[in-house]
Amino acid sequence: MCIQFVNNPEKNESYRHSSLEVITSICESTPSAVKKRAHALIPEILKSCLLLMTEMDDDIEEWLAVDDVDEEEDEESANIGMSSLDRIACSLGGKAVFQPFVDIARHLLQDGDWKRRHAALMGLSTIGEGCQRSMEPKIETVVGTIVPFLQDQHPRVRYAACNALGQMSTDFAPTLQKKCHEKVVVGLITALIDLSCPRVATHAGAALVNFSEDCPKQVISAYLPVIMEKLEFVLENTFKKLVEQGKKLILEQVITTIASVADAAQDQFVTYYSKLMPPLKFILEQASDDRFKTLRGKTIECISLIGLAVGKDMFKEDAITIMTLLSNTMSELAPDDPQCSYMISSWTRICKVLGSDFAPFLPKVMGPVMRAASYKPDVAVLEDEEVQHDDPAWQFHSIGENKNFGIRTSGLEEKVTACDMIVCYARELKEAFAPFVDEVAEQTLTHLRFIFHDGVRSSAAETVPLLIECVKPQGLERMRSLWTRFLPALTAALKTETDLDVTVELISAVSESIDVLGRNGITPGELSEISVLVQEQLNEYEKRRQEREAEEADEDEDPEDANEKMNAENEEEAAVLARISDVVHSCFETFGPDFVSFFDPIFPAVVHLLDPKRHYADRQWSICMLDDLIEFAPQGAANYQRQFIDAMLRAVEDEYPEVRQAAAYGFGVMALKGDSEFVPALAAALGPLCNCIARPGARDTEEGVIATENAIAAVAKILKYGQINIDPTQLIPLFLSWLPTWEDKEESVHIYNYFCDLVETNHASVLGVDNSNLPRLLDIIISSFHLGAFDESDEKNHSVMMRMQAIVKTIASNEAIFQSLLAQANLDEGRLVTLRGILDPQQQAQH
Incomplete structure (x- = not known):
């Protein structure tokens, strides 16, 4: 009956929404029963969600005219359909939902009605979280289905395709980035540079941010020239629109996208620093109008992320200039100014870049930071008639009997941000932060018990091992003077903490403190306390599990x-x-x-x-x-x-x-x-x-x-x-068939050391009859280097890399045989370039 109500557009909208909420709640509360007793209805439930998702406004002109990325469409039915689909997918899981949904979506994507295509694409991005394990192995097929719709004739369908690729880049990272990079990057860049539709271009830029965030450096680096060429083009053209028309939508996004690409590419971004920094600084200095506060904030963020990517040597001079500008401006901003959060996070990034060179700014910065971190919220207990619910500075919660507990929250978020900044300064500055350790330590002990915000307690826990490390140069006694106060405080906090995210940070504080203090910094008595703490946490973990199982008890539950x-x-x-x-x-x-x-x-x-x-x-x-x-x-x-x-x-x-x-x-x-x-x-x-x-x-x-x-x-x-x-004779050929490996760099040293042992001892199972396996061995070695199997910054890898290079050089010593082997190995151009680097280490270093 509920499905019929949802599917009937003649019914009152609120009834239809309530009917879908009933269906969704049943899926959430009794998922096993739905899968066992109503399995045949699952496709119909998914269709009902998608049907609501097609109920969208036909007025495309109004949609296209939006110049604020946060402006939401007033399409309640579509949003309810999408939210319900997400909840149903998370409840029922991929085994029940993924294939039925794909079958439905396949038909919708071929429909002439743009709303149906839009719903299918938005649906594919929505089910990702709930269907992750079923969907990820098929991600290449799913992405291949979505990418063509980046060229759809309707802008909202193109927007939905961008949305799907962006969401999946997050849900399936880094698998999507490794397996689908070419289709996704090329498709999104093409959509980004089509400035005739700002909303689609902006969303393509946002999707590129998602793609970049968890993209392996070697993947993003391969596309860096073409990505940056297009981003520079968009930056130049959208800045003109800002000056001429006051339009800022794409410009805000492209600046964020540049920041994200820089963050992913790291030192590979050095090439683009000199081109990008002048226009970004120009925007920072000139975009002073109140309409452009968010743009200015995003520009600050972008500059700091680029600085973090390229490093201190290149960024130091600009960093000091910008830091001076920000510290002078910050005092003039209202607390709710959108630039504040951007500035504060940028301070922390600049601190990371400058390291000890940031120390001269500390006296100026730490005053307002400590004041904000020391904020004590006002609280009150009021009668119902005394409560002013429209006062944004207060939050009230009913405690029964006509009573309400109120807390003044206006300074609370600033307190949380300030505590996060202290964590960053202590982490990055280490001994340069030592003058502030005692004051911050007192505050940390108080904040571990701060009941009004879990973020404050989490930051306090993070601060504990960092403060101990800040005083490490002062000796073990000084470190222990902090530890002997922190351990009882952490233990006490864990006994009363109810928020699991905070519990995670409190336990981390213990493990990280052990790492900092070392063997001589912890007594047997303290080690016994830590052992008891672990036992208690395991007992609490088990108790919570049993309580969840009791709450979720279902006679039809499938183990x-x-x-x-x-x-x-x-x-x-x-x-x-x-x-x-x-x-x-x-x-x-x-x-x-x-x-x-x-x-x-x-x-x-x-x-x-x-x-x-x-x-x-x-x-x-x-x-x-x-x-x-x-x-x-x-x-x-x-x-x-x-x-x-x-x-x-x-x-x-x-x-x-x-x-x-x-x-x-x-x-x-x-x-x-x-x-x-x-x-x-x-x-x-x-x-x-x-x-x-x-x-x-x-x-x-x-x-x-x-x-x-x-x-x-x-x-x-x-x-x-x-x-x-x-007898390893049978296992060794099998072992060789598994190579190359390249993802787990910590294990590469063991895998390839054993491989070298076999080759260097001329093991018959490895070389093959009449050395017939040599082309295959060459391919394994060259591919391991080409695919980045080794962390070159880790000295443990240097020995095995030299052994493998020596094997290649030995084989290459007979030119005629070597050329014959290369022909048999059938290496692609990229591997041939890698081979030349192996044979000529100087060329490899330049490469």
Whole structure:
């Protein structure tokens, strides 16, 4: 009945909206029942959402005339349809929603009515969050479907295509960026430079921001010349429109897009600094009209992000000039001026660039910052008739019996921002911030208990380890003078904290403080306190899980669906568990085997998390803690192994790549430790590791790739160090078939060191009959360099890189044979360029 109501345009609009809300609420409250008992209705539910999403205004002229990106369309039905679709997708999940939706969207995209095409495209971007695991392996197909609509005859359809690509760039990063970069970048740039439709061009620029934010540097760098050529063209032409017509829509966006591209490209952006900085500074100085406050703020943001990208040497002179301008201007701005937030965030970025050279500005900056951070909100309890609900400076909450609790919020957001700035200054300036440490420490202890805003408590927690590091040059006693006050405060705060985001920061403060203080900075008594803290947090984690399960109890609940569901609450809980794992990691890394006795009481709770019926994040982080036990206290792990090895063997073939990665890493570490007590476990792990690598879709997602490469590295470590009694003749050809790897740079050193061992010893399984495998070996080495398998800034990689270069040079020493091998290897032009760099290191350095 509800579906019929929604689908009937003759019915009153509010009834239709209420009917869809009923459907959506049922999907959210009893998703398993809907999937089991109303499975056939799911396509109809999706159609109802899409039908509302087609109810849009036909007046395109009004839509085109908008010059404010924040101006929203008054299209309530369409917005309700889209919001409901999002909630339904998140509730029912990708297995139930993705394929039915794709089937419906395919027909809508071929419809002559622009509203239907628009709804299909907006729908594809809306379901991404809920259907992430089902959709990501098909992302190339989905993107290929969307890109042609960037050229649609109707501007709102083109806008929707931009919207879809932008949202998916966020939802499926960095998989989309790695697999679909050419289609997306070329398509968005084409839409961006069509200035005849400012709203579409602006949205293309916004989508390019989303694409850039999580784009690997090597991907964005390849497109940098063409992207910047087009952005400079748009900047020049839209600045003319600002001067001549006062139009600012595209200009604001293109400045933001330039900032985002600079942030992604980092030092590769140096080439464009001298071209862009003068016009940006000109806008900053000339756009003084009140209409252009946001434009000026975005320009400040852009300049600071470019400075962060190109570095101190190039930016220092401009940074000091701009910093002087900003510090003089800031005092003149009203608190609600949109420029304020941009200026404050820009100060922090400039601080990051200048480092210790920012210190001279601190006395001028810290005065207003500390005043804002010290703000104490007024509170009041008022009768109902005394409350002035229209006063924007106050927020009131009913506490019953005609009483209302009120808090004056006008200075609260400024307080939060100031606390964030203090975090940045302490992090970036280190010992230069030392003169302010005592004052900030007192404030931090107070702010850990600040009940009126979780952001203040989070910033206070972040500040703790940073302040300890600021006084590190003053010696251990000075560091401990802070730590002995902070640890009890953190422990007390964790006992009363109810916000999980703040809990995450409080636990992080403990692990990061351990890293800063080191072995000599923490007493056995304090280590015992930390062990108890971890136990308490694991107990609280389990208690919350049981409470959620009790609330969500459903006789039709499918364990597999329950395990897959990763809503906002699950993500928050997983973040808590991840930070608990960080504390265990910090303790094992700092104290090694000496932490085992403190880990003993924690161990049962960790093993309890391995249950395959639990959420995958439980298994993932439990195994990460066991990995630390294996890596830093192998004898302790050997004593415990009977209680977790079977679970880890199962985890290598887990459905979830995050779990597979953690388990594969653990077996690799076991091999590296070379303990004979691990030999049976390592022999048993080879089969599951090979299955993990060969599983269908092993490389379809970013997480899958990392898990697969960890499994390959684990096999290499077992064969190299594992002491197992096995004939590697069959495994070695399989190992070679898995190469090259390139995503997990930390594991590359292990994978390619073993590869070099095999080649350098002329292993028959590697070279092949009559050296027939040489073209393949060349391709592996060249591709590993070409695809960026090594972090060249990490000295651990230098040795293996030199070994691989030496192998290529040895093969190349016979010119005739080498040319024949190259012909057989059939290298593309990019790999041939890489090869020339390997043979000529000087050329490689220039490249």
